[in-house]
Amino acid sequence: MSNIIEITKQIKLDSTQMSLLEGTVRNEALKAIARALAENQEKIFAANKADLSKAAEAGLASPIVKRLKFDEQKLSDAIAGINSLITLKDPLWNKLMERELDEGLILTKVTCPIGVIGVIFESRPDALVQIATLCLKSGNCAILKGGSEAANTNKALFEIIHSAGTGAGIPEGFLTLIENRAEIDELLKCHETIDLLIPRGSNEFVQYIMSNSKIPVMGHADGVCHIYADQAADIRKAVPIIVDAKTQYVAACNTVETLLVHREKAAELLPLLKTALDEKLVIIRGCEETSKIIACEAASEEDFKTEYLDYILSVKLVGSLNEAIAHINRYGSHHTDSIITEDDAAAEKFMLLVDSAGVYQNCSTRFADGFRYGFGAEVGISTGKLHARGPVGLEGLVTYKYKLFGNGQIVADYAEGRSSFHFKDL
Numbered sequence: 137m138s139n140i141i142e143i144t145k146q147i148k149l150d151s152t153q154m155s156l157l158e159g160t161v162r163n164e165a166l167k168a169i170a171r172a173l174a175e176n177q178e179k180i181f182a183a184n185k186a187d188l189s190k191a192a193e194a195g196l197a198s199p200i201v202k203r204l205k206f207d208e209q210k211l212s213d214a215i216a217g218i219n220s221l222i223t224l225k226d227p228l229w230n231k232l233m234e235r236e237l238d239e240g241l242i243l244t245k246v247t248c249p250i251g252v253i254g255v256i257f258e259s260r261p262d263a264l265v266q267i268a269t270l271c272l273k274s275g276n277c278a279i280l281k282g283g284s285e286a287a288n289t290n291k292a293l294f295e296i297i298h299s300a301g302t303g304a305g306i307p308e309g310f311l312t313l314i315e316n317r318a319e320i321d322e323l324l325k326c327h328e329t330i331d332l333l334i335p336r337g338s339n340e341f342v343q344y345i346m347s348n349s350k351i352p353v354m355g356h357a358d359g360v361c362h363i364y365a366d367q368a369a370d371i372r373k374a375v376p377i378i379v380d381a382k383t384q385y386v387a388a389c390n391t392v393e394t395l396l397v398h399r400e401k402a403a404e405l406l407p408l409l410k411t412a413l414d415e416k417l418v419i420i421r422g423c424e425e426t427s428k429i430i431a432c433e434a435a436s437e438e439d440f441k442t443e444y445l446d447y448i449l450s451v452k453l454v455g456s457l458n459e460a461i462a463h464i465n466r467y468g469s470h471h472t473d474s475i476i477t478e479d480d481a482a483a484e485k486f487m488l489l490v491d492s493a494g495v496y497q498n499c500s501t502r503f504a505d506g507f508r509y510g511f512g513a514e515v516g517i518s519t520g521k522l523h524a525r526g527p528v529g530l531e532g533l534v535t536y537k538y539k540l541f542g543n544g545q546i547v548a549d550y551a552e553g554r555s556s557f558h559f560k561d562l
Contacts, residue, residue, distance in 0.1 A: 140322040143312065144252065144279065144329035150309030151251045151277040157306070159226035162273055165304035169269060170218040172300035176292075177211055183292035184261065191285055199387040199445035203259035206289050213507070214265040221273050221512030227530040228275050234562040238555060240543040242562070247534045249275035250331050254323055255515060256345065257336035258283035264293050266506070266513035267334075268311050272301060273512070274533035279330065281314040281323065283337075291315065324349035334528070336516045339443075354528065356519035358443045358469040359389030361501045364460040364486065366477035367398040371405055373498055374476045375412050381474070381500040383416040387445045389517060390472050390494075390504040394440055394450040396460045399425070402453050406430045413449065422451040440467045457482050461489045468492060470519040472504040472526075493519050493526040 173180070184206040191201050233245035253276050257263045264280055271278035282290040294313040301310055314323065323330070327350040335345040339358045346353050363381055365374050381392035397405055402425070410430040413420060421439050422432035432451065439450045440463070454460045464473050472494035475486040483497040494504045504527060506514025511529025518524045524532030549555040 140314070140319050141326055141329070144323075144326045147252050147277050147279065147309040147312060148329040150307040151249070153307045154275045154277055154310060155228070155249050157275065159228065161305055162226075162275065163222050165272060165301050165306045166218050166222050166269055168300040168304040169272075169297050170215050170222075172296045173211065173215055173218075173265070173293075176296045177208075180206065180211065180289065180292050180296070181208075183288040186288045187261075187286050194285075196285060200259050200285065202385075202387040204261070204286055204289075206261045210262050214262050217266060217507050217513040218269050220507065220510075221269055221530075224273070224512050224530060227273070227534045232536060236560045236562055237540075237557050238545065238550075239558075241545050242541045244539045244541075245536055246539060248537050250533060250535050252277045252279065252330050253332045253334065253515075253533070254279045254281075254326075254330045254351070255334045255336070256281045256320060256323075256341075257516075258338070258341065259286060260336075261286045261289040261293055263336060263516075264290055265297070267515045268294075268297050268301075270506075270513055270515050270530060270533060272306065272310060274530050276533055277307075277309050277311070279312045279314065279323065281317075281320055284317060287315065321348070324351065327351045334516050354516075354518050354520060354524060354532075356389070356469065356471060356517050359391070359471045359517070360394065360441065360443050360467060360469040361390055361392050361471050361504075362394045362396060362460075362464045362468055362473040363392050363501065364396040364454075364457075364464070364473070364475045365398060365401055365405055366457060366460075366475055366479060366482055367400040368479035368482060369398070369401055369405070369476040370478055370498075371401075371408065374405055375408050377474070377476060377498065377500050378409060379412050379416065381502055382413070382418055382449050383447065384500070384502050386447055388502065389443070390501050391445065392449070392474075392501050393442065393444055394452065394467070396452055396454050396463060397426075398457075398460075399453050399455055402426070402429055406451070416447065418447045418449055420449055420451055423453060425453040426451045443469070457485060461486060465489075465491050471517060472496065472501045474499060474501050493517065 230247045235243045255267045298311050333351045333353045334355050335342045406429045420432040421435040435450050470492045473490050473492045474496035487495040506527035506529045514527040
């Protein structure tokens, strides 16, 4: 029998103990983890330096290297995320409903942990910190598999977090790091012990996970995000919003990849935007109409389906709000899309009809983030429609159960008319 299967069986047992921990115990563990990360920063940076050197030798693509880098700023952000998480309400055992079915027969619906969550992610060591601490706060055990390009950083972070957590009274199995890529296929077979998989990586990678496991999968494949500059757009808002969405952190899944511009606004907006994007060294790939207004590369059909994660922006002119919505629903990835307009009715229609987890008006797509939503952090973005959608924070990491309290009632009495229900919400 696979060693991974045996390991996950023990983790499943520890997940029961996790669900019994008081919220104060989990918060104290989070405080210990935040302190340990700060105290061990030189160890983390040395490990990351080793990974970055290997990445340079291997000639890894720029977006991967950007995600791989774990510097003072990323550590500071990670610790801030943990401190924010501590302040959030305990997500466990909250009563969502209380209903009297009949006298002395009370039904309640309460939140509870999912159990054991497997998260497979690429490149980003900061994801390890976010996932580990969110799962701890929500009473779940986490099994993590990071990309080989971040092996040294992930191992250093795991050791620091695991030591601090167990030292604060959390069960050993609250966090497990899998370092061998071959073990992923074994992990996918553990449907009896793992309750949920969250893959974070390329479209091909996510599709592979979905196709090769019976374990429920939550997440997203691509992040093909759009901004639509409407005919009622305010140019003074539009240019900085688009520049931010493209360049603030180019390697993120919430970075804008395609700009749609209403034809009536194009002549005014595009030259100003071109100047601003040239300063950031952004390559514009435009449709034929775009090329008549500004100098740009020619965009192909494939460009409008592409998540660049690089300093490249596709641009297309459209004749109406409806055309913009149709384009987004066809080519987008249901992640995050924004409209720039002063017409609130147009914004409302856009938000109603664009089939994405996040729909915005007059702001950057880069706001699609668990920390920026006040979730403390996120385990990832879900573009699905069941259970959790958008940035997945604490609420997305709990499920619920029904508790029924009776006093000798039996169904036969209700089926045969001796008793009757009188549903009353309490």
